[in-house]
Amino acid sequence: xxxxxxxxxxxxxxxxxxxxxxxxxxxxxxxxxxxxxxxxxxxxxxxxxxxxxxxxxxxxxxxxxxxxxxxxxxxxxxxxxxxxxxxxxxxxxxxxxxxxxxxxxxxxxxxxxxxxxxxxxxxxxxxxxxxxxxxxxxxxxxxxxxxxxxxxxxxxxxxxxxxxxxxxxxxxxxxxxxxxxxxxxxxxxxxxxxxxxxxxxxxxxxxxxxxxxxxxxxxxxxxxxxxxxxxxxxxxxxxxxxxxxxxxxxxxxxxxxxxxxxxxxxxxxxxxxxxxxxxxxxxxxxxxxxxxxxxxxxxxxxxxxxxxxxxxxxxxxxxxxxxxxxxxxxxxxxxxxxxxxxxxxxxxxxxxxxxxxxxxxxxxxxxxxxxxxxxxxxxxxxxxxxxxxxxxxxxxxxxxxxxxxxxxxxxxxxxxxxxxxxxxxxxxxxxxxxxxxxxxxxxxxxxxxxxxxxxxxxxxxxxxxxxxxxx
Numbered sequence: 001x002x003x004x005x006x007x008x009x010x011x012x013x014x015x016x017x018x019x020x021x022x023x024x025x026x027x028x029x030x031x032x033x034x035x036x037x038x039x040x041x042x043x044x045x046x047x048x049x050x051x052x053x054x055x056x057x058x059x060x061x062x063x064x065x066x067x068x069x070x071x072x073x074x075x076x077x078x079x080x081x082x083x084x085x086x087x088x089x090x091x092x093x094x095x096x097x098x099x100x101x102x103x104x105x106x107x108x109x110x111x112x113x114x115x116x117x118x119x120x121x122x123x124x125x126x127x128x129x130x131x132x133x134x135x136x137x138x139x140x141x142x143x144x145x146x147x148x149x150x151x152x153x154x155x156x157x158x159x160x161x162x163x164x165x166x167x168x169x170x171x172x173x174x175x176x177x178x179x180x181x182x183x184x185x186x187x188x189x190x191x192x193x194x195x196x197x198x199x200x201x202x203x204x205x206x207x208x209x210x211x212x213x214x215x216x217x218x219x220x221x222x223x224x225x226x227x228x229x230x231x232x233x234x235x236x237x238x239x240x241x242x243x244x245x246x247x248x249x250x251x252x253x254x255x256x257x258x259x260x261x262x263x264x265x266x267x268x269x270x271x272x273x274x275x276x277x278x279x280x281x282x283x284x285x286x287x288x289x290x291x292x293x294x295x296x297x298x299x300x301x302x303x304x305x306x307x308x309x310x311x312x313x314x315x316x317x318x319x320x321x322x323x324x325x326x327x328x329x330x331x332x333x334x335x336x337x338x339x340x341x342x343x344x345x346x347x348x349x350x351x352x353x354x355x356x357x358x359x360x361x362x363x364x365x366x367x368x369x370x371x372x373x374x375x376x377x378x379x380x381x382x383x384x385x386x387x388x389x390x391x392x393x394x395x396x397x398x399x400x401x402x403x404x405x406x407x408x409x410x411x412x413x414x415x416x417x418x419x420x421x422x423x424x425x426x427x428x429x430x431x432x433x434x435x436x437x438x439x440x441x442x443x444x445x446x447x448x449x450x451x452x453x454x455x456x457x458x459x460x461x462x463x464x465x466x467x468x469x470x471x
Contacts, residue, residue: 005187006161008333010448013236020452025057031459033057034153036146036167038064044334060149064166075140079133081115082123082196083218086392088115091194094384123196129220137173137198146174157458160184160201164191172199183458186211189231189439190358192218193394200225203458205451207231208441210398227454230447231440233333237343237365238443244344252341253297253326260422261295261326263345263368265354266316270301271387274355275315276377280411281418285324289415290422297326297345299359351421356390360399364435365443369421369428370405373414398438403431 010017025031039061046059068076081088093112122128158175160168163184175182176199184201186192192214200219204226206212212228215221236242247257255261262281266274278296285294300316319325328345330338343366346352352363353371363370376386383389390396399405406421406428408414420427436443 003162003165003187004333008233009185009187010161010232012333013233013336013339015235015448017232017448017452017455020449021455022057024452024456031056032153034060034149034155036060036062036149036171038062038167062145062167071140075136078118078122079137079198080195081118082129082133083193084116084119084123085193085218085394086397087190087193087394088119088195090389090392094389126220129196133196133198134176138177141170141173143170144174144177146171150174150178150180155180157181157183157455159455162187163197163201164194169197169199172201181458183455185229188358189361190393190395203227203454205229205454206441208439209437210395210439214395228441229451229454230442230444231361232448232451234365234440234443235445235448236339237362238445242340242343243347244340246348249341249344249348253295253328253345255295255326256293259293259295260291260350261297261348262351262353262371262418262422263297263299263349263363265299265352265357265359266301267355267357270390271355272385273377273379273381273387275318276379277353277373277414278316278319281414282319282322282324284415284418290419294422295324295326297328297349299328299342299345350425351418353418355387356393356396360405361435361439364404364432365440367429367432369425370432371414371417371421372405372407374407374409375411399435402435402438404428404435 021033025033033056035058037059042059042061081092084092089112092115125132155175158171158180160172160182161184162168163172163186165187168184172182172184174180182199182201183203183205185205185207189207189211192211197219200221202225204212204215204221206215206226206228207230209228212223212226215226216223244252250257250259250261253261264274264278264281278298281296284290285296298316298319316327320327328342330341332339332342346363346366346368349363349366349368351369351371352359353373354360354363355373360370360372374388374391376388381387391400400407406417408417
């Protein structure tokens with residue numbers, strides 16, 4: 001458990017993958033679960049494990065093994081650029097965040113051709129990808145911080161819940177050294193098109209057809225080694241027992257009962273012109289151009305960094321007292337009721353405006369109208385600072401192709417899109433269904449169960465009648 005997204009995916013809600021594994025723990029006396037998590041998260045999340053912790057279910061704190069030495073950094077740089085996608089290009093040449101340089105820092109313009117060259121030469125060699133990189137990794141990264149844990153617990157299966165994480169990479173490296181069976185997943189749908197990874201798990205649990213395709217195309221997986229599961233935390237989002245009436249959601253937000261609202265999901269340090277977009281939307285609301293009972297719910301960026309929160313505060317302080325604005329600042333995916341509240345905000349929204357955000361997928365799950373902004377407020381920004389840079393990302397191209405997101409390229413277009421969705425939130429439902437089919441796989445409510453069974457099947461703990469379900 002090495003990121004908040006892992007906790008969201010596998011742990012936080014009743015009936016989660018972890019819950020189901022613990023149920024099997026009670027039935028199978030020979031089963032043991034060892035959870036490795038960031039040292040800083042041990043106290044924060046221990047409350048969620050208090051009912052299952054015992055000698056057969058233990059948490060082990062692990063520190064991320066930084067910093068790398070020069071040789072480790074150089075090798076990491078080398079194999080990372082075995083792929084060079086639109087997403088990689090964005091990260092490597094213009095960067096994602098406004099307050100940080102792209103990968104390569106001030107040398108980016110000199111290193112970009114080298115990165116592309118690595119992808120077009122070494123990155124095309126199956127030998128380099130499949131044989132040389134894993135072998136060299138074992139020789140270059142000699143820390144082996146998990147060797148003693150493997151000696152102590154003798155795992156039958158290692159499950160990497162965040163294959164892009166450094167801790168997970170080290171776990172997989174140790175498992176590969178010892179010939180231990182490996183399984184794993186990406187913690188979010190926007191990972192496999194970023195950088196090449198040195199190790200592949202024996203069985204990949206892919207949340208969607210897009211994740212599966214990206215694993216094959218960019219990471220060299222065989223489709224035979226991929227099991228489609230769905231996004232496990234979507235079980236929680238579609239669970240009808242958490243669905244609130246529209247009137248209850250409006251009351252929770254403090255909005256009059258017959259009002260409509262647009263949800264604005266902040267991108268914070270990624271997008272500097274958000275206040276201008278919000279200001280113009282509020283001007284339209286002040287002029288009653290959308291009608292008299294329309295509100296704007298703002299969801300500030302939930303980055304974990306203190307400077308993100310400060311950045312948001314500076315951007316949004318001016319809107320605090322606006323009568324049409326409601327802020328929803330509560331942290332998600334660690335508190336169940338807060339997450340229930342937000343899922344219902346998505347459910348009853350007349351539009352979700354998210355600037356190239358992963359929230360797009362969650363809004364689509366709730367069939368909320370999707371609005372995108374593809375312009376920089378009232379400015380003309382250079383490409384490396386423009387919101388337009390995000391259009392390069394490979395994983396978002398499927399979003400555009402589905403037609404599920406109505407993209408606004410100027411203020412006039414944005415006004416008309418919002419006006420149309422306020423009048424008819426069912427507009428573009430077929431396109432949102434295309435998006436869900438491509439990027440969600442299924443919303444049947446059984447994703448966590450299917451994933452737990454897949455993990456347990458690797459240990460031969462399931463009855464034969466389950467095996468056909470997960471093949």
